Amino acid sequence: MKRTHTISYFIIRLILLIGAFISIFPFIWMIIGTTQNPNDVVRGVLKPGNEFLSNWKKVNASYSVFTFFMNSFVIAFTTVAGGLVINGLAAFGFEKYRSRKREVFFNILLVSMILPQMAIVIPLFRQMAFFNLLNTRIAIILPSLVSVFIIFFLRQNFKMFPTEIMEAARVDGAGELSIFLRIVVPSMKATFASASIYLFLGQWNSYLWPLMTILSDAKKTLPIAMSSMMRAYTIEYGGLMILVCISTLPILVLFLTMQRQFVAGLLGSIK
Amino acid sequence: MEVKLKGQFHRYLNRIGWAYVTPALVFYGLFMVYPVFYSLVMVTQKWRGFNRQFVGLGNFVRMAQDSIFWKALSHNFIFMAIQIPLMIFLALILATWLNTEIRRFRGVFRTIFFLPCVTSLVAYSVLFRILLQTNGLFNNLLKDLHLISEPIGWLTNGFWAKITIIIALTWRWTGYNMVFFLVGMQNIDSEIYEAAEVDGASRIRQFFSITLPLLTPVILFSAVTSTNGTMQLFDEPNILTWGGGPSNETMTVALYIYNQAFVLNSDLGYAATLSYVMVIIAALLAFVQLRLLGDKER
Numbered sequence: 031m032k033r034t035h036t037i038s039y040f041i042i043r044l045i046l047l048i049g050a051f052i053s054i055f056p057f058i059w060m061i062i063g064t065t066q067n068p069n070d071v072v073r074g075v076l077k078p079g080n081e082f083l084s085n086w087k088k089v090n091a092s093y094s095v096f097t098f099f100m101n102s103f104v105i106a107f108t109t110v111a112g113g114l115v116i117n118g119l120a121a122f123g124f125e126k127y128r129s130r131k132r133e134v135f136f137n138i139l140l141v142s143m144i145l146p147q148m149a150i151v152i153p154l155f156r157q158m159a160f161f162n163l164l165n166t167r168i169a170i171i172l173p174s175l176v177s178v179f180i181i182f183f184l185r186q187n188f189k190m191f192p193t194e195i196m197e198a199a200r201v202d203g204a205g206e207l208s209i210f211l212r213i214v215v216p217s218m219k220a221t222f223a224s225a226s227i228y229l230f231l232g233q234w235n236s237y238l239w240p241l242m243t244i245l246s247d248a249k250k251t252l253p254i255a256m257s258s259m260m261r262a263y264t265i266e267y268g269g270l271m272i273l274v275c276i277s278t279l280p281i282l283v284l285f286l287t288m289q290r291q292f293v294a295g296l297l298g299s300i301k
Numbered sequence: 302m303e304v305k306l307k308g309q310f311h312r313y314l315n316r317i318g319w320a321y322v323t324p325a326l327v328f329y330g331l332f333m334v335y336p337v338f339y340s341l342v343m344v345t346q347k348w349r350g351f352n353r354q355f356v357g358l359g360n361f362v363r364m365a366q367d368s369i370f371w372k373a374l375s376h377n378f379i380f381m382a383i384q385i386p387l388m389i390f391l392a393l394i395l396a397t398w399l400n401t402e403i404r405r406f407r408g409v410f411r412t413i414f415f416l417p418c419v420t421s422l423v424a425y426s427v428l429f430r431i432l433l434q435t436n437g438l439f440n441n442l443l444k445d446l447h448l449i450s451e452p453i454g455w456l457t458n459g460f461w462a463k464i465t466i467i468i469a470l471t472w473r474w475t476g477y478n479m480v481f482f483l484v485g486m487q488n489i490d491s492e493i494y495e496a497a498e499v500d501g502a503s504r505i506r507q508f509f510s511i512t513l514p515l516l517t518p519v520i521l522f523s524a525v526t527s528t529n530g531t532m533q534l535f536d537e538p539n540i541l542t543w544g545g546g547p548s549n550e551t552m553t554v555a556l557y558i559y560n561q562a563f564v565l566n567s568d569l570g571y572a573a574t575l576s577y578v579m580v581i582i583a584a585l586l587a588f589v590q591l592r593l594l595g596d597k598e599r
Contacts, residue, residue: 074438
């Protein structure tokens with residue numbers, strides 16, 4: 031009896047370790063890949079090479095890595111900033127200024143959450159063409175500002191904010207907007223951090239919609255740049271790995287430093 | 302006097318409420334509601350570039366005869382039917398082990414298993430594409446372990462390419478679902494397990510009689526979101542298996558819609574028709590699953 035227990039004890043730990051290795055291996059390998067020549071990357075050699083600098087120079091000679099990074103960053107950052115304002119106000123309005131009519135709108139929003147992105151991108155493309163916004167950052171940002179999930183998530187969290195505090199502030203003569211900005215927002219930093227991460231990640235990683243709207247090299251985001259590099263006649267594998275790292279490592283660092291907010295943002299939906 | 306003031310203040314607060322929700326509603330109307338209704342118009346049209354022509358229900362007739370569309374749809378269902386149960390099974394096992402067997406390093410394991418789902422879909426598709434090439438690392442590893450004698454065509458053989466997509470999806474999403482399950486398990490009152498222990502129920506018995514039933518809502522939630530995600534599968538077949546290749550063997554509905562609009566015919570009308578059908582299928586699937594959930598709850 032004791033013996034079988036120890037066997038399963040080791041087997042479980044072994045399987046968990048193998049699983050952890052499989053989860054983490056591609057990350058290690060992508061970093062090794064940046065230092066190798068294309069042949070070694072394809073063959074999957076695991077020994078680090080010493081070609082990082084030449085890979086970096088080569089990829090920068092034919093692509094503008096910095097531009098890709100900045101495009102991704104600016105678009106994601108703007109989406110977070112705009113999205114926090116728009117969704118934050120909406121969630122606060124729905125929760126703390128309840129009315130039957132607004133509740134109807136809220137329910138319509140919730141139901142429409144099941145609509146897949148693919149349902150709207152085709153007409154949206156035509157709409158952006160009509161507004162002459164194709165191949166602009168604005169075309170990527172505008173449709174992703176409103177997130178029903180974030181409105182829902184923030185509203186759930188605003189429920190916990192005591193309404194008495196708002197009333198006390200009103201008695202003290204505070205305006206409605208300053209109640210929101212000076213009292214509510216500062217006391218819910220963690221919630222807003224979760225929402226920011228969710229919005230940032232969604233935009234930083236988005237592929238389908240930018241692929242449809244971006245046409246020129248100067249406007250490409252990192253995912254679009256990676257996919258077009260894969261389509262090149264001769265693929266610069268070392269440089270490609272550098273791009274993969276640039277698009278992945280910042281998110282990893284963000285995740286490891288703000289893990290709790292990350293998971294809260296993702297789990298908000300099952301509360 | 303006071304009542305009147307109160308009424309006025311109420312109306313003022315109501316106006317503030319509208320002011321707060323209006324920007325979101327305007328953006329939503331412009332970039333969600335309007336496109337949804339506009340695509341109802343597009344469904345009846347044939348487009349060439351931006352020139353269009355009314356075809357009535359012609360697009361639906363064309364869809365009914367479009368063998369690649371049906372093939373793509375069948376692939377979505379294959380991925381759903383195999384990958385989602387596999388992933389949920391793995392995630393449940395991992396979550397159970399982390400919850401009951403491991404005390405030290407639980408957080409470390411949770412972090413590591415969660416890592417894959419924060420990477421961009423494009424980045425991990427690129428990585429898997431290189432790893433799974435015929436002369437790539439994965440085949441070399443299998444050969445070194447003497448598990449295979451000939452390299453497997455992970456990206457070039459229709460059957461194996463489907464397996465490749467399933468492997469990639471499982472790699473990316475198992476840890477994500479595991480974290481959901483782990484949180485669900487930790488919310489279960491430990492006294493229930495203690496009582497079962499007293500009654501002499503084995504660990505496995507406890508899992509099936511306590512954990513699984515109490516976790517059902519969480520499992521169904523992740524089944525619904527996974528189904529929705531698999532219905533929209535696009536990035537992986539586009540990059541990992543190269544535009545749904547080999548010869549459309551990993552073509553999915555979303556990728557086919559994209560191809561119709563931007564690669565093959567630039568027929569936005571037909572693409573809109575297909576996406577409408579996709580929405581209806583996704584909604585039906587969600588409805589059926591939620592009904593199942595509702596019945597279980599009762």
